[in-house]
Amino acid sequence: MMDWTDRHCRYFHRLLSETALLYTEMVTTGALIHGDQSRHLDFNEQEHPVALQLGGSEPNDLAKAAKLGQQWGYDEINLNCGCPSERVQRGAFGACLMAEPNLVADGVKAMLDVVTVPVTVKHRIGIDRMESYAFVRDFVGTVSMAGCNTFIVHARNAWLQGISPKENRELPPLKPAGEAGAGDRSGGEHRQRAVPADC
Ligand SMILES: Cc1cc2nc3c(=O)[nH]c(=O)nc-3n(C[C@H](O)[C@H](O)[C@H](O)COP(=O)(O)O)c2cc1C
Numbered sequence: 090m091m092d093w094t095d096r097h098c099r100y101f102h103r104l105l106s107e108t109a110l111l112y113t114e115m116v117t118t119g120a121l122i123h124g125d126q127s128r129h130l131d132f133n134e135q136e137h138p139v140a141l142q143l144g145g146s147e148p149n150d151l152a153k154a155a156k157l158g159q160q161w162g163y164d165e166i167n168l169n170c171g172c173p174s175e176r177v178q179r180g181a182f183g184a185c186l187m188a189e190p191n192l193v194a195d196g197v198k199a200m201l202d203v204v205t206v207p208v209t210v211k212h213r214i215g216i217d218r219m220e221s222y223a224f225v226r227d228f229v230g231t232v233s234m235a236g237c238n239t240f241i242v243h244a245r246n247a248w249l250q251g252i253s254p255k256e257n258r259e260l261p262p263l264k265p266a267g268e269a270g271a272g273d274r275s276g277g278e279h280r281q282r283a284v285p286a287d288c
Contacts, residue, residue: 091115091172096132103135111139115169117182118145118154130161140165142211144172144182146192148199155200155208166200168193170212170228173247184247187216187224190231197235209239215246 091114094102099111116129121143132139141158143166145151155166170193172183186193193210200208210232214225229240244263 096136099136099139100133110165111136112142112167113140113163115142115144115172115183116154118143118147118150121154121157122150126157126161130157130163132162137162138164140167140209142167142169144169146182146186146189146196148192148195151196152199152203156203159204159206163206165207165209166204167209167211167241168196168200170210171243171247173213173216173249184213184216185249187212187228187247190228193228194232194235197232197237201236207239208237209241210237211241211243213243213245213247217246217249220246 094112094114099113102109102111113129113132121129130141141155141161141163143151143154143158145154145168151168158166169183170186174183197208197210212225212228215221232240
């Protein structure tokens with residue numbers, strides 16, 4: 090979570106659970122490639138297993154950032170396809186990437202070409218009024234073909250038009266079991282292996 094799960098927060102979370110997989114805040118590829126890498130990437134050994142969450146869409150930049158993450162010792166690289174903020178949309182990453190599954194697949198492939206740790210994707214069940222199962226199924230299907238086999242599903246649509254990120258956390262209703270697209274069984278978030286798109 091941005092502005093929350095910095096290394097100190099994650100260290101605290103590790104005290105609460107010895108086994109939970111911890112995630113960094115979303116870090117943009119630009120911040121990693123051009124910014125203060127230590128500030129964004131340093132972490133305490135106690136945090137393992139810990140995943141680096143990236144925000145970005147340009148495959149070469151994602152590959153560079155993923156490689157840095159692996160060099161720094163992260164156990165997983167996760168691509169954010171769930172953040173709805175307008176600032177993020179202007180940078181063409183976050184939830185708006187659900188409308189571009191082929192670009193996400195290219196990014197995942199570019200990352201997998203340069204790292205050996207798992208590359209995973211966090212996404213929504215839809216964007217704006219797009220609520221069909223086929224939409225999320227095809228997104229997961231296309232991205233899984235590039236080699237991603239773990240998807241973390243935030244079981245709410247992301248409304249990209251007209252509401253604030255705060256409203257986005259409450260307004261699009263959580264989908265109860267049986268109603269949501271891929272992965273939702275609990276009304277919350279769910280890690281799931283990719284299944285063929287026609288399952
Ligand atoms: C302040 C804040 C920052 C967040 N930052 C991130 C983030 O960087 N990466 C991410 O995957 N999700 C982020 N999230 C989403 C949460 O991880 C989580 O999916 C969500 O809060 C749970 O669902 P709900 O709030 O829609 O009920 C953020 C949420 C909040 C409230």
